[in-house]
Amino acid sequence: MNKHSVYETNSFYWDIKGNEFLRAIVLPHYGAFVTEEKHQLFGDVSGLKMLEVGCGNGQSLQYHGDRKAxxxxxxxxxxxxxxxxxxxLTMCGLSATLICSPMEEECGIPKNYFEAVYSIYAIGWTTDLEGTFRQIASYLKNDGIFIFSWSHPIHRNVVEENNKFVFKKPYSDESWYAVSPDFCQGELVLADRQISTYVNALAKAGFVIEQMIEESDEDIMQLHDHSDNLLKRAKMLPVTFVIKARKL
Incomplete structure (x- = not known):
């Protein structure tokens, strides 16, 4: 699929529908049943220069601003x-430099400048994973950290049929496809990548992986309605993954 058509389709959806309709995930949540409060991947961010890739409505930026980034x-x-x-951010008394651009492209972000780059449920939208990771590496200082979360590919590839979980397509199928969320009108374009694809792309970009999380937090799960379909899935398979990597 042509990447520019992907840009146009997805950016149009975000422009029109926005975070409210996509049930945006923001820090301290990395995704369903995984939180920064438990795992403390960032640690103390006071004084750090931080860049968010796919910043959405700014709530994750606020999270770090409130913690004195x-x-x-x-x-x-x-x-x-x-x-x-x-x-x-203005309403919260915080200032930020905000740039509208696809994550894959050069857009004037300074090189070798940031101590931390992160992406909360956004990195999977890239049309060029290796290129995006190279860009992110170029923004970071040596020894800088990169943390990102996304929907776990097992979760994306499995459906429930007759009270059983079955694969709807091969795990290795990374082709782009259209998806129409059932809670609103419109269309998005998405690809489901294998975990190894993310790991190998990070290595090629000069990162070393320090930590990967794919288990759900039991304490959060216990707070959810036991009839929740997502909770049922989370008890059987990973629904979110988070990777913390460091630039060599």
Missing amino acids: GELWGMDISEKQIEKAAQH
């Missing part, structure tokens, strides 16, 4: 989301 930067493919982020 030194500089906040964010990028997003959607102009509307950048506008929302600017408004939200």
Whole structure:
């Protein structure tokens, strides 16, 4: 699939529907049943220069701003989301440099500048994973950290049929496909990548993986309605994964 058509389809959806309809995930949540509060991947961020890839409406930037990060930067493919982020951060008394751009492209972000780059449930939208990781590595200082979360590929490849979980397609199938969320109108374009694809792309970009999380937090699961379909899945298979890597 042509990457520019992917840009147009997805950025249009984000512009029109926005985070409210996509049930956006923001820190301290990395995704379903995984939190920064438990895993403490960032540690003390006070004084750090931090960049968020796929910043959405700015709530994860606020999370770090409230924890005394030194500089906040964010990028997003959607102009509307950048506008929302600017408004939200201003209301919170925080300032940030916000850039509208696909994550795969050069967009004026300074090189060798940040101590931390992160992406909360956004990195999977890239049309060029290796290129995106190279860009992120170029933004980081040596020894800088990169943390990202995304929907676990096992979760994306499994459906429930007759009270059993079955694969709807091969785990190795990374082709792009259209998806229409059942809770609103519109269409998005998505690809499900294997965990090894992320790991190998990180290695090629000069990162070493320090930690990977794919288990769900039991304490959060216990707070959910036991009839929740996502909770049922989380008891059987990973639904979110998080990777913390460091630039060599």
